[in-house]
Amino acid sequence: MDAERNIFTVHLSPLIHIQEIAVSFEERVIRWRLGIAWLVACTDMLLLVGCQGSSYVRTGQTFEAFRLDLSTEPATWVKVDILQNRAIFLGSDERSQPFCCMNPERWGGKSNCLYYYTNNRKNWTAVELGEPLKGHASNTSIFMFTSCFTMLIPMWVVPSMFSS
Secondary structure: OOOOOOOEEEEOOOOOEEEEOOEOHHHHHHHHHEEEEEEEEEOOEEEEEEEEOOOEEEOOOEEEEEEEEOOOOOEEEEEEOOOOOEEEEEEOEOOOOOEEEEOHHHHOOOOOEEEEEOOOOOOOEEEEOOOEOOOEOOEOOOEEEOEOOOOOOOOOOOOHHHHO
């Protein structure tokens, strides 16, 4: 995904080349209604996950997800209401690749949740897809943003025991 949120495929054979995936005009509106967005490879789906509005997320806003449906010509973004048995990890550095984790209950996580980490906090923010972001007793106001830090953090690694 480029800065304009166009989606591309890379073909390695017979010659290496890049091709933009055609997406319907109406779907471009969906693509831009998310002020902050991450492209996430999630098992058999390619998701665009984010929040409506500005380029930061705060208490009261809701995360949404859209799945790229390549079965139509041109492709379309289809709203996803539930992540099923999946959780998604996001970081505050826009260069950090988010990842999808299957069966989060195996390590004490929760399905249908987005986990967000930033380098200036010592804890996670967890929010359920489709539910408003809520503060907690120690911090009733939550503010999330993305930028480019001097060091790229975090870099997610998925042990094989969590990927099956």
